Amino acid sequence: MKKTRYWAAFALLLTLLAILAVWSVCAGSVHVSANALSELLAAALSGNPQTADAYPIIWVLRLPRLLAAVILGGALSVSGYLLQTFFGNPIAGPFVLGISSGAKLAVSLALILTLRYGIPSGSLLLIAAAFAGALLSTSFILLLSRRVERMSMLVVGGVMIGYICSAITDFVVTFAEDSNIVSLHNWALGSFSGISWENLKVITAVCSAALLCAFLLSKPIGAYQLGEVYARNMGVDIRRFRITLIILSSVLSACVTAFAGPVSFVGIAVPHLMKSLLHTAKPLLLIPACFLGGAVFCLFCDLIARTAFAPTDLSISTVTAVFGAPVVLYILSSRHNREES
Template identity: 55%
Template sequence: MEKDKAARRGMGRFSLVICLLFALLIIALALNLAVGSVRLSPNEILDLLKNGRNASTESLIVFNIRMPRMCLAAILGGALAVSGFLLQSFFRNPIAGPFVLGISSGAKMIVGITMIFLAGSISLSPAVLVIAAFIGSLLITAVVLLFSQKVRNMELLLVVGIMVGYICSAVTDMAVTFASEQDIVNLKYWSMGTFSGKGWDSVVTAALICTPALIASWLLSKPMGAYALGEGYAKSMGVAVKPFRLALILLSSLLSACVTALAGPISFVGIAVPHITRTLLKSSKPALVIPAAFLAGAVFCLFCDLIARTVFSPTELNIGTVTSIFGAPVVILMMVDRRRRAGQ
């Protein structure tokens, strides 16, 4: 039957993309384990994986450094991509993202302030940082939403977002002026954005926050699809628009806050990866895009992290530097392409 063929073609494409992304994920994971200042052969790694931890330096490198780092890059990369996709669904515009709307900078500001002024009184566990980042994200999201009611034009809203981002950075810089030497080192290190130096506790925190948030996001696929037609149509189909919008914003903020708290602000992944995913899938169906974007985000960040720590080894680049180099051109191309198509 014709329609079955069509339906199968859609699903076939999805399966194909998922398989491709899984293959890339495995390659990326293997490279991340093997490549570095200490190069390990596949056999050595397989040996270590088979026999478990031992006291050797290699074991320490694989289990305590590379593995948690790679897990974190994968989880947070995926979370960032999904966070971006949620924001894009919210604004019904593919150029929305946590970084360009200043939401990541808001998270950074509150985390920075927390690091400087509360470092003495509370322990800065990953969970505390996530809470601080979540508060910062929500704060800036609220500001952006306030503006979005006045400015209907998305490009203008982006400018507002970027400006708000600068204000947040300025506040962060101001806070740094009053910080102690040790805090500054910590803050600088963190605020540049990196997956390095994170232990398993960060991975566990990330997994505990992102897993339920990602599942919840996927469960919002159905109303997200309806909402793509606009509020009026969504309402007419039975979507409770207000709670739905709130859920989108909370989930998106939580995911991007988790990333910012654990790895610092990472730019452009939230826009570039969902765009690439939609293009690969040739579909915007949220039920398909969310899992694919998660995988693509993981792959993207794993490769970016690999580049960050190997290209100028032993000096490491910020992860944000690498994601910008690869992500920003995608975003530019996308905007140009949209303009061109809108002009037709």
């Protein structure tokens, strides 16, 4: 009976993903008909997609954006799941813990410096900067987690770290040259637009490596859900495991921040929704489910961000917050009720 639920859940997620993918390729300020799409597909299969009419708008604009939303959304929600496991805290996530903001700060600095000194800022440089910033925030959170026991306080601490990073980012941006600010401003609010095929190659490589590692960690993650004492007793090398987990979640959220800016609530809301959907928290199922769920969620939110007030793009976080924040509120209230009773 349980297995049926798992199959059904994955089938549902894949179907949603397919529908949303087609929809977001077609929808937008310029509508692409199904015929035009099949024409492009046929042309692509024959090896020269450039011949199709819809080529520029789909191949250059929409497809990379769609893939970015899928991969980065999935990465973000897996990163959230890993952090929740690590802290044993259902409302942990890269955004609330200030990890995204740390990455954002580092990327802003990197962007401004490279622009000023005329160094070309490649994808890998951005990821490296974001990763450094993410690790910095994470280590602050780790220091804090040794001192505070209550998980709500940990989240408050993370939010504070986020504010500090944002403040420094704003400060840096204020004193940067005018020309830099425009591109920075768009990115700093979070968006899947403007991601090139070149970027996408790097994103795919980094994320798939990190996601594969996370999936292979399923077994110790499952043991860790019983607490450190029992995990250790069953043979998990706790130290190595914790370091790996932190690095993986930082790489994933850093990769997202480097290309799409900070995206809120995906990391908390999606893992929770997936646990409710599958009725389990088993990492072996949850990691793939979180990836698919995050992809669906971000694709859906990006579709709204793009089309709701077309031709004006909303920032992605505006939309994810609308759908994600109520989920977090629900988690908070239901947990509270459980502890009371």
